[in-house]
Amino acid sequence: MNTSKLLLLIGGLFMFLNISSCKNKTPKPSPALATINFLRGDLLLCGDGQFGELKFSLSCSYETRETFDLAVALLHSFQYNESEKAFVKVIDADPNCPMAYWGVAMSIYHAAWFPPSKEDLIKGSSVLKIAKGLSMDNKQRDYINAIDAFYTDWETIDHKTRAKRFEVKMEQIYLKYTEDMEAAIFYSLALFSTRDRVGKDYINEKKAGKILEDLFVENPNHPGIAHYIIHNYDNPVLAQKALKTARRYANIAPSSAHAQHMPSHIFTRLGIWQESINSNLQSTESARCYAESAALSGSYFEELHGIDYLVYAYLQKGDNANAQLQHDLIKERKKFHPQMLMASTYPLAAIPARLALENKDWERAANLKLQDVELNWEQFPWQEAIHHFAIAMGAANTNDFETVEEKIEILKQLHQKLIAQNDKTQDIPIKLVDIQIKTTQAWLNFRKNDLKDGLELMQEAVEMERKTSKHPVTPGDVLPAIELLGDMLLELNKHEEALAAYEEDLIGRPNRFNGIYGAAIASKKSGNTKKAINYFKQLIELTKNTNSDRLELEEAKTYLKLQNQSI
Missing domain, CATH: 1.25.40.10 (Tetratricopeptide repeat domain)
Incomplete structure (x- = not known):
């Protein structure tokens, strides 16, 4: 054998051994995966399955990129269960894709909504522990570390602090990878999650909105950009800036019940009632489609949330008949999915209160009953407070002063329950119940002919209301304090x-x-x-x-x- 052939043979053998060595070093799926209770199954996508356009696969395998991008699109429209299932499909196909684990952790976080449960925090931490053991580039590791900052030490560090840590990490990624559009979008979401939920300076919202508006010009079909513009501008000061976006978002992600609903937040802020109605008729239909596809044992929360907005909009158009029809759809239901979500429970208390109070039907308000559902109302002090406030207002205006006094004491107890929860996400409900207490006391005194004290208390309630933001779960207060002050001043002939x-x-x-x-x-x-x-x-x-x-x-x-x- 000549020298050249010998060298070729040796080289081939070396290459074979090297490839075999690399294959042997390829990480296997972690055994810990089998211990995690992932959401799995077919994706439940109503309509034609359109959730917008984006590309954010980083370095995962080419074969999983379409599923990964769909998972991110679902995440941007808060279709959290389906986004987790899609990310898990990526993990099953490519268990060494770190960003798929990032996606599961993000799907559990619910940055703009309620804090994760203890079970979800355990799950997210376990998922990220596996992810951190995988091979990845610096950019992927930065993303993993950012969401890990939220889950780390969750047993001892409060939600607000951990959310702030995530925001700081996302800002670093946003500044480091200036070409990464998704970094900017997720940073804007992090800013929204750490906003001042009570005040009205809207510092975070303005900062996030500017980032998103600049991106939207070149990316008009991206679901996250449109969605987060609406969330950040969902207030009286900035709402007008989101009107064009609101009218577009539903067309970007037509298969998402949440995307169909979200424009109505802006329509409600601007008093564009028919567009709000149209938006929520589509959203509630989509929500019913999802509930049927998922074979849920109870009504999907997006339906209840949309109906709350529908009732509010119909009432502003003076359309009691259609408002009542919407309430009739849900007033006999007992199961809801998920049961513990604020958006499931809030409408059950708020809708009947609105129907009575908006019409100043005091007899109806005084005789309200909480809906008989398969949950413990004592676990929802804010929602329960709305019910007792409505009864108190009805009783005050039918001269049942004993009932008013009883309800004031109940409202005070519920207020203390909210404070005792030591949950920063309840800051707005705490303020709102405080306003209800002050308002109820004002009308009790006023109806007992203590006009001076009644007016002073009502003015104090209004001053509190001026400093308190609307909670995003509600289209509006069941009765604004400033409107009730106007009613009181009219009775005093202070026209x-x-x-x-x-x-x-x-x-x-x-x-x-x-x-x-x-x-x-x-x-x-x-x-x-x-x-x-x-x-x-x-x-x-x-x-x-x-x-x-x-x-x-x-x-x-x-x-x-x-x-x-x-x-």
Whole structure:
């Protein structure tokens, strides 16, 4: 054998041994995977399965990239169960893909929603422990370390602190990888998760919104960009900036019940009721489709959440009939999925309260009963407080003072329960229940003819309300304090002050039926005919194309005829 052939043979043998050595060093799936209770199964995608366009596969195998990108798209539209299932499919196909484990941990985090349960925190920590043992590049490790900062020491460090740690890590990734669009998007989500939930400076929201708006210009079909713009601008100050995005998001991810619903947050902020109704009719239908596909034992929470917004919108259009029809769909149901989610339980208390209070049907309010469902209402002090507040307001206005006093004591106990939970995500509910206590005391004193003290307490409640943000789970307060102050001032014949209160109400809550009506009456009684005509016309325009039975509309039409105004 000549030298060249011998060298070729030796080289081939060396290459074979090297490849075999590399194969032997390829990490095997961790045995710990078998101990984790992953969500698995077919993805339940209603409609045509469209969830937007994105590419974020990093260095995972080519064969899993389509599934991975779908998983990220589902994550961006908060389809958390389905996103976890999709990431698990990637793990099953490529157990050495670290970003698939990152995806599972992100699906459990629920950054913009409620904190993970103890079981989810254990699960997330276990998933990340496996991920950290895999081979990966620096960028992947940065992503893994970022979400790991949230899960590390969860037993001893509170949720707010850990969420802040995640935000800091995501900012570092955002600044380090300036070409990575997903880094910017997930950083904006982290900013939203650590925002000041009570105050009204909107520092984080403005910062995140600017990042997202710049990205949206070149990426108009990305679900996360559109979605997080809406969340960050879901407040009276910034809502107008999200209107164009809101009208687009549902078309980006038409198969997501949440994507169909989210635009209504902006429509509600701006008082665009018909678009809110259209949005939530589509969302609730999609939610029912998902519940049927998943064979859920109870109603999917997205349906209840959408119905709450539907009831609110119908009531602002004076459409009691359709508002009641929506409530009828759920008022006999007993099971909900998931049971412990705020968005499942809040509508069950808020909707019947709204139907009574928005119509000032005090008898109905005084006789409300909590829906008989398979959960313990004592575990939900904020939701239970809404129920007792509604009864208290009904009792105060039917002179059942003993009941009002009983309800005030219950509200105080529920307020203390919320405080004792020591949960920063409950900061807004704590404030809202405090406002309810003050409001109820105000009307109790007022109805007992202690007019001065009643008015002072109501003014204090309004001042508290001015400093408190709306909770994202609700379309609005069951009755705004500023509106109730207007009602009280009207009864005191302080008509100009009442008008100022109603007009302040309409700045933060445009096109509220009772706000417009109150402003019309206050204008009329203060002798401001021009404003009275304007507000009564607004009321009629607001309720156009609805078969409303509200008596306020007859009053509006009568007044306008007397003023020789066309209707």
